[in-house]
Amino acid sequence: MAYDHRSIESAWQKRWEDEGLYRSVVDWDRPKHYALTMLPYPSGDLHIGHWYAMTPSDARARFMRMKGFNVLFPIGFDAFGLPAENAAVQRGVHPAKWTWENIETMRSQLRSMGAMFDWEREAVSCEPSYYGWTEWLFKQMFAHNIAYRGEAMVNWSPALNTVLANEQVIDGKDERLGQPVIQKLMSQWFFRITDYADELLNFDGIDWPDPIRAMQTNWIGRSEGAFADFAVAAGSGEKLQVFTTRPDTLWGATFMVVAPEHPLLPQLTSDEQRAAVEEYVAAASKRTELERTADDKEKTGVFTGGFAINPVNGEEVPVWVADYVLISYGTGAIMAVPAHDQRDFEFARRFGLKIVPVIESSGDDRSSEGGGQDGDEELTEAYVGPGRMKNSGPLDGVVVTEQKGRANPAIAAALDWLEENGAGEETINYRLRDWLISRQRYWGTPIPMVHRADGVIEPVPDSDMPVVLPEDVVFTGRSPLAETPEFLNVTDSNGEPARRETDTMDTFMCSSWYWLRYLSPNFADAPFDPEEAAYWLPVDTYTGGAEHAVMHLLYARFFIKAMRDMGVFADAEAIMNQHGRTADGAFHEPFMLLRNQGQILGEERVGDRVAINGESEGNRIIATSLLVDPAAEEGSAQVVGELMRRTENLLRVKTANGMVTVEVPDDVEVQIPAVPGDNGLHQLKHHLEIERMSKSRGNVVNPDHLVELYGADTVRTYLMFAFEWQKGGPWNSGGIMGSQRFIEDVWKIGTFEYEATAPTDDASTALIRKVHQTIDRVDHSMESFKWNTAVAALMELRNELNSVGRGGLVTVEAWSQGVDALLKMLAPIAPHITEELWRSRGGTESIHVQEWPVFDPELAAEDTVTMVLQVNGKVRSRIDVPAEISETDAEALAMADERIAELTNGKTIRKVIARPPKLINIVAS
């Protein structure tokens, strides 16, 4: 009977579900394992990337289950977000309808994967039963002063009509559409994630990939330094505070620069300079973040006419305004030390400002210049190296190293001096900003707050919670909530008319706690059932894409810490203790072990070779005929070459002489001999690069189609076998045949009626040995997320079974052990075929609840080993020796070897390195 994936796979999926095989229930007598895959956004189609991310995650969960753990592996949907709203604006579909239809499609696609999801724990973030608790969490944050309303320069996206978090802005453009983002002063809701900056820098106790840790560390951007206060010269008693990581260079601060948005700027500006400053500030505000931070831009700036007093030496320094100083970092003002900071140096050179070196380089080459640095005209760049302080009054001569913070003696001395003299204080500054969570959108979690007429902002009372999104709204592209009076108009706690907050929350809020809602998606008294949380938390294994490094993964960490501090886990912890477990770090970090998969890219494809005749018109050719001909020769038509790109009726053809643009009028006949019937332009195949899959590039691989053709088991196996999982790479449509053959071979082996026609003990022992070697390899591979080597080891076992099966060389018992082991170890990877074969071979319970094969090192041990004989490190011979051969015996055998004798003949043996039973190396000359 041939293997029919179509009937077998769907039948088992149904049966597993009917029997509740993947229902996971709290059982304090068994060790738990919470496996989690990042929850998908319901875009409407499960693409191959979802499979690539989720099937290994599923295989790992199944593996842990067979290893004896009570495994929870839930799934849900991150259902709020902009695409749903865009669909509403563009196509008139309500976001809820669009979202739920997509979820429905994706549910059935996810089922076709055959994953062990516990669907009874499914959570969908756009349901009031979910987002009501997101609102509740917001209120808790507000009550604990973690959420606050603040006015700040925020990223405003005119294209998206909303503000965005810093994390969502890349190179001055929004991460979604790539449209420019501008800075705007607005009053918005923030979370005090910066209060957790130091804790977020600590990754103790969690096993996360280094790159993710590095990215988060980078993003948080801790720098040690000092605030220094410069008194504003023209009276008023105002102080201009700066942040610096180099307080040791204070004596070299010869001017100051403030950001165009700095609040003291109007006060600092003199009347003579006011017009120029105002013009500069106006121009800066119009420029986008991208323009302001462009690399190659020459620094611009304007003198304010104001001065400040350098606290260390009382000198008056001019204050400039320039947009290279950012209002969002530090204090928005800097002391400029042109001698030792390249940016300040460039600015000083451009505007002819004073440069005073305060570090004498200690290198011989430099000191021999005889203090050449003092003659600042000769300087070509700022000096940032080590040396000794000079021109710095009390601190002259202190050693300057390249270390940061207090570890640098010069910085330590300067910090002490500042504090002793009341001129400043030691401080730590972060690049991380508070998390801006307001969005001027409809399809998100409402912010449960009310703006009273007297300006006070108060939370929606518990009795009116949750705030439910009104469904009957009009989509214009602006937030409909602000234009829906029934939603907008409320009464406050005093019974006075008030206005409801119409902004919704960043959708990253939803995904910052979803793994907690999975525990009990229908629990009505709290965000999660404390009993479930006590048993299952924390998440043991988390898998997903690395693109979330500084967004989701950072927010999720912040959330659990904030929730812990608000006491949200108190009940769960008490229950944990009752069961004799201690919370340890369970509520400090959300995900104990994190692994990231890479990305599947589009397959490379050669474009059609086309032969085109036509007439030149300007720099393009208007075609009169077009033929696809793989064998077309150079010169056989006016344009001959590979079709690189097609946009409507414009073709880009790569010819021997370069790229040619061809326009194909509607009435030109397109001939593609390989495609029967009338041919059209849309049938032409253009060249595909290896790049990200996207509909617009036409290089998307559809998993549904692959499942139909090969079956889910084959697709799963291929995805796990053909790539280094953490790396990903281009799709290769040919390679899947290898996995299909493997699955079919497993079917043949599993259904083979084995007869021991010529069994020998040796052959049987050898097969069992192979089985145990395989167990060892698969164990280690699965443990460390190396799916490709796990599959490779199983393929080797398949090869072994194939060859012994044909000869009937082993006992029936050995054969049977081999087949059982193969099926069990393959079960996490290919759940359907292994279940079918397991049952057909007499299994009464599911293979997925069987115990994982136990490795026996004695059975795995070889009794003879091929020993390599080297002369001077080069392999010259090989001999078979007993595995437990002694060093002397091994050496003797090596010396007795013919080839070795030949090669060492007449030479002096200097040394013999013996590593029995694997290797002997004879050093001779």
Next chain:
RNA sequence: GCCCGGGUGGCGGAAUGGCAGACGCGGCGGAUUCAAAAUCCGCUGUCCGAAAGGGCGUGUGGGUUCGAAUCCCACCCCGGGCACCA
């Protein structure tokens, strides 16, 4: 510029400092077939050689070691992150 990864056959990729290239794709040759597909068997880093065998070979150059894809130093290239962050 700074911080992470990574460079191994035609391709995807294996290799606790000890036989480089497991496993698979592709390719070549053969069997089967009227033929093809499927299947099965064999070969497949490269150069020299009829063969036996040998030379070379893990981005480049150096080093440590009896022995290096693996460890150290310098450099080149690719991917990712950050970036006028004071």
